[in-house]
Amino acid sequence: MAIEKVSVIGLGALGILFGNQLSKRIPKQNLSFIADRERVNKYQSEGIYCNDERCDFNFETPDEATSPADLIIIAVKYNGLQKALDMIKHHVGEDTIILSALNGISSEEIIGQRYGFEKVLFCVAQGMDAVKEGNKLTYKNAGMLSFGEREPNMISEKVERVAEFFEEMDFPYELETHMLKRQWGKFMLNVGVNQTVAVYESNYAEIQKHGKARVTMIAAMREVIQLSEQEGIYLTEADLDYWLDILATLNPDGKPSMRQDLEAKRYSEVQLFAGTVLELGKKHSIPTPINRELYEKIKLIENQY
Missing domain, CATH: 3.40.50.720 (NAD(P)-binding Rossmann-like Domain)
Known part of the structure; x- marks a missing residue:
């Protein structure tokens, strides 16, 4: 049909x-x-x-x-x-x-x-x-x-x-034909990109270049890789590179949705991103300090609305 x-x-x-x-x-x-x-x-x-x-x-x-x-x-x-x-x-x-x-x-x-x-x-x-x-x-x-x-x-x-x-x-x-892995890969990207750009109050350009923001972003993404192994998804560094290549194609002046939300003083999807990472980290007894820091900083911004 x-x-x-x-x-x-x-x-x-x-x-x-x-x-x-x-x-x-x-x-x-x-x-x-x-x-x-x-x-x-x-x-x-x-x-x-x-x-x-x-x-x-x-x-x-x-x-x-x-x-x-x-x-x-x-x-x-x-x-x-x-x-x-x-x-x-x-x-x-x-x-x-x-x-x-x-x-x-x-x-x-x-x-x-x-x-x-x-x-x-x-x-x-x-x-x-x-x-x-x-x-x-x-x-x-x-x-x-x-x-x-x-x-x-x-x-x-x-x-x-x-x-x-x-x-x-x-x-x-x-x-x-491997949608769970693709979905987790996109989740990994969002955890890194959306939250880092929001916290650094920047745009895609800031994380497309080498520097502190990009280091933070990749560290947050690697915490997702660790958790994916425990959930049977098995993301790898090759998957991280795939999503970084996609990031490189985006308009440097553009901004992800979380950055746009915080600029407009809307409540963000931080619970969906860092919140999920923290829950999975607790479930598997795996430390997720980068996502903890991003979560707390975004919550602080939202609490000042």
Whole structure:
């Protein structure tokens, strides 16, 4: 069954980025953005812009009756996931496929518990350098979605359906047959990049060059490598180098989401990053001093709001 109807929830950086790309190819009535009425009114009156182009999006509120989507893309922040799952209920049908673009290593488990694991593909959003200020998104690198089944070395019918759809949409993607390792790799990157740039109040340029910030970032990432071994994932220095190569392609003037959150005095995903590392460190009796320091510094910043 071909994918025709797509729903997106979350109009932060990733939601706008992915939505704008899809809107270039898919009929407008087949692409819906789910938001409550207050947000819809705001989006329609103020507009949403992607690289200075106003986006022409089709909105639906959660209480509207609608036919199920063939594909749902969840692009909210982690602390908004439970509310998002409530909001998409009318869009989930028997054959719906759900992709989560959330950071971290736990969203697919949460989604599967709510709507069934047979609907969920594991997914990682990587390589984008999008910066959102107000209702305007700018980026140089669009990045891609890497997705696949949880089980290694498996390309299922669901995976093939999504790949065929993305091919038709000219949407950047990659099939991955070792998704848990890819997901942990992206988690490792976020733990290093997001938190270090936030604490050093800088941008990608600061961690793309040699210096104290880059040393901190890599040390935080190596703590994740240690923990991955205990969790049966086995990240290596080669995986660290892979993600550092991706980091090198990002716009030096860009900033990760955590830095943008702290600048806007929003509460960040530090619990999802350093918080998870600290919990796993305690579980396996492995010291994680770099992530402890980053966690405490970010919490201090947030406590001063």
